[in-house]
Amino acid sequence: MADTLILTPQQIIRKKAAGEPIQPDDNAMTRRHTIVVLVENSIGAFIRVINMFSARGFNIDSVTVGPTEDPSVSRMNIATAGNSRIIAQVLRQLSRLVDTIEVVDLTTTDFxxxxxxxxxxxxxxxxxxxxxxxxxxxxxxxxxxxxxxxxxxxxxxxxxxxxxxxxxxxxxxxxxxxxxxxxxxxxx
Amino acid sequence: MKYDVHTKVQPVVTGDALPNVRPELTTEGQHMSGAEILLRSLEAEGVKIIFGHPGGAVIHVYDEMHRIKPQFEHILVRHEQGGTHAAEGYAKATGKVGTVLVTSGPGATNTVTGIADAYMDSVPIVVFTGQVPTGLIGNDAFQECDAIGISRSITKHSYLVRDVSDLARTVKEAYHIARTGRPGPVLVDLPKDVLLAKGPFQYPETVNMRGYAVPAEGRIEKLQRAAQMIAESERPLFYVGGGAVNSDSSELLTDIARYTGIPVTTTLHGLGAFPEDDPLALRMLGMHGTWWANQAIQHCDLIIAVGARFDDRVTGKLDSWAPHAKVIHIEIDQSCISKNVFADCAILGNVRNVLEQLRPMVKPKDTTEWLKQIEAWRQECPLKYEHDGKLRAQGIIEKLRDKTKGDAVVITDVGQHQMWTAQYFRFLHSRTHITSGGLGTMGFGMPAAMGAAFGMREIGSSRPVVCISGDGGFVMNAQEMSVAAAHKLPLKLAVINNRFLGMVRQWQELFHKERYSHTDLSDTNPDFVKLAEANHCVGLCARTPEEAQQIIDEAWKVTDRPALMEFQVAKEEMVFPMVPAGAATGEMITDRMTPNSFV
Structure with missing residues (x-):
């Protein structure tokens, strides 16, 4: 995942210091992402996920939530947008929540x-x-x-x-x- | 041990404590109340002490406590915020989980600052809040507040227990979550009817949470890459944070640093993880870090970040921080990786496990030239303050260090005294420096020191517990002094009194053209000696360096209660060196004379 991240300010300065050219990076583009999150089937789990987005300043275009074939698991489909660095943060922040069972960014797959x-x-x-x-x-x-x-x-x-x-x-x-x-x- | 005969379970043993079996209290087949289940669960969890304050919603818990006399001590604090900070101090000093029990509504809201503080500084605490009966939730009942909602973004996890049969499992999970991974606060909300309801008690042996994984070992290929990067570097540097303390990796880290010859700088929370009297120790870095540590960061070609999160008080302006460095980041919390600073090699795992794996992979390096360069920076701009016969905070901290030979648990509040303590105390041991770093909570020091003292007493340590505080912050939770006195804790409370909110005053002098807006405390400060005496403590006051030595000696003779030492110092003293907020680390102000190009 690390290789696809866009340059941080610190990386840019490092490249400048080393005299390397700084390429315009197409990963810096804001893209739509669809993230599927499997969570424990409870209202608290759902709110924690949404709360994380607002507390950390990530945007949400739409959210859907519903039960799955396993009644103890809910599936959230989150539509969001951001550059690859932001999305990587979103995925990590989602994964670290106690109630999230699985986090998949479908945008990187065929879906x-x-x-x-x-x-x-x-x-x-x-x-x-x-x-x-x-x-x-x-x-x-x-x-x-x-x-x-x-x-x-x-x-x-x-x-x-x-x-x-x-x-x-x-x-x-x-x-x-x-x-x-x-x-x-x-x-x- | 089993309390429930319906389910034929084996004895439950958790931690180091064997819960006491008291058949006279729970006869065969009898279910117990939720309140008793809570207390039994705490016993089974090996809890030795809880900090709490009763109220309507938890009155049954206190009633059961009175009846069954549980195996742990309950400390009645005088304010719930003090309780949470005490639990933090206890947790940081001992490495165990701190426990808080409060009532609903105001009891819960008063814990919020402490919970947020624990969240920012990764302190394992579990906070039990009372709640109105489930049937009344949402009705604006008396002393109702949505504790779960309020605390959601400042807890690692939270639970609302709706059924008494979930209670024991919830307690088990709460402690597991608080303690493992990146530690943090967990809140458990307990409706009154759940505490009253009867149910069987069986404390689970294991937890089963499919969504919660605890990183341990690092991935081998990442470690190989890291070892290669270390071997190839010419000017490497360890940057060590609180993760090294939380994972008790101090000795391992010290061993690796000495073996490889790589110098070590620590964050505020990393202080003590590497002995500061070692020639490889560069002391603290960042806003008020040493000149040489910050210069080393700016010139190194490899940063090995160990359990640190690249806080803005460390990095300053990100786009000019460590311009030549590649970064190895050893970290247990995946969300910290590449959050602020890009990690060329990120190793997700427990710091201790990863360092154990890394130890046989590294070889001694020739860092003579690099250390010589750092030594030149050290000579160029050492930590200094004026020695003109006046009483100065830095001198007081050196006196306290000499008195304890550096072997004390030092708790600070927030402000100038906190930075001077970090600069001048020279910490030698892990878990001997406790402070509020991330949230910067004034009022943290006194109750946290009390919690740490309870912790030291519990583990039988003779290390003195010293609280260094300012006059502004001390007053914010001074009410806990009487609690420490009631429990005969020989706390040493140093109050550096400059009659000002010193750190704000410093910013006002440097960046706001000396407009000292509402930072003068001389009219509102209490008489600290009388305050101490009113709270059944010893109160002492010093105005000169000689008096300071006298009252320190005197305070150390007090063994049956806290001794408060008020040191009256000049208000003009400032903390240097300093990287102004948002400035580049290279642009340090080293003394009052540095031209302020950034104002």
Whole structure:
């Protein structure tokens, strides 16, 4: 892991002192990461994990939590962003919590990721067919309809849901509910 | 031993203590109350002393304590914060886990500072807090507070016990977590109904926590790399922190350093891990470290960090710290690795195990040139203060050192006196320097000294316990003096009284154009001699170096109670050398005359 870390200030000065060139390091880029954390199935364990993020100043894009096939274990899917040095710290801080059983950064592996979205939008006679067209393209499903609103269900990677919401923005969105990312490693 | 006949269990033996079997108290088949289970569990854990303060939520525990007379001593402290610091002092002096028992609400909140202090300084303590009955939790009941929530980010782990049948296992786990790995505080919240409920008692022999792994041995390939880096280095340096003390690696470290000829600098918490009278000892580094230790850091080509975490008070400005050094980091807490300073070779493991592995892999090195260079720095800017016949803090600390020949447990508070103690006492033994480093808690010293004295008494050590404190910090927990007096502890309490919050005053003089905003204590300081006497201690006061020697001699004659020595010193004295906060380690102020380019 150490080799992939970006340079610390101290390393930069060391390189300068040694007269070595300092390469722009693409590891310094902020990337989205999906981290799976298996924790003891208790509310305390969940809060400790979330608390660690806020206490140490790491950001969270989304969190989902739910039971697994083993009722004593909960699985948390945490979507976060940061450069490789920050993510390495996040992983170490997560691992050191007493209640965490396993911590995996899926971003370094081949994995599938899904999110569920419910979106309620106002329609008129004019906009109705266009809204349904967009939904069809994204393979959305109408789960409720009234005289004024339609509610869609959409599944897929988060980017697809982002794009769907983006397409719906010109229309009158009433409500959006997103589940947050859940993810799983692919088997080879 | 078994208290529960329903489950046919074998006797439980934990630690060095064999719990006493008292059949007259628990007859066959009888379940005991949660309160008694708690006390029995503490006995089984080998607890010898707890610091506590009763209240409504834990009244049943105190009731059971009165009835069954457990095998440990309970010390009634006068404030829960004092209790947690006493437990810290006890833990740091003995290496055992300190125990605190308090009530709910204010009892719990008063422990928060002590818990945070223990978390920052990796001190193993277990804090039992009372809680309102489970049915009332969340109802804003009398003396209710969310102790678990408040303490979450300052504990290594915490438990809310909801069922009496979980109690014994929870106690076992709490002590295991506090003691092992990187030590730290654990909080156990005990609702009143759980303490009242009856249940079977069986203290578990082992713990089973799948998420909690304790690093021990380092990985062989990392050790080989480290040995190679040490062999290839020309100007290596050991940088030793509290991890070497916590793992009791002092002798091993001393052996390796002397064998290889590599000089050693220590952090504030590392003091004592390497004898400071050794020619290889560079003493403390960092903000108020020695000039030569900091110069050595800036010029070395290899730092071997042993149980240290590269705190900002050590490194100053990170991007100019140790510019030529590669870093080997021996560390038990993975989150400390490459957190502040990149580790070229990180060895995750218990310091003691790793050093044992490393010992046969290293060879003696020729460091003559390097040591000669360090010696030149030492000559260039030695630790110094004025000898003009006035009473000075540095002189007092040297007198205390001479009185004890350096063989004492020294506890300090936080501030100027703390840094002077670190600079001038010259610590020779592990676990003889106890201070609040990470959190910097004023008011730590007096109660921690009391806890350490209880610890020394327990292990039968004759080492005197000396508390060096300032006038500001001493007052913050002075109430514990009467507790120490009641238990006839022969504490030596040195109060360096400059009638100012000295360290803040120093910053105000150096960096805030002498605007001494609210640091003058002359109007609010108590009469320390009377304060001591009012708390059933001996009070002594000195204004000159001669008087200082007299009252030290006098204080050492007192054997049946604490003796407070007030030393009235000038307010203008400052701690030098100093790396200003956020400045580069190379930019040290060595005395009042150094031009302040950074102001």
């Amino acid at each position: 599938v990721e899904r999110e569920l979205c419910l979106l309620k939008v106002c329609y008129t006679k004019d906009s109705r067919s266009e809204i349904l067209d967009v939904s069809n393209i994204f393979r959305g499903k109408v789960v409720d309809i009234t005289k004024k609103t339609m509610t869609f269900e959409l599944r897929g990677p988060s980017q697809k849901i982002d794009a769907f919401i983006d397409m719906m923005l010109p229309h009158n969105i009433v409500e959006v509910a997103r589940s947050g990312r859940v993810a799983m490693q692919r088997d080879v």
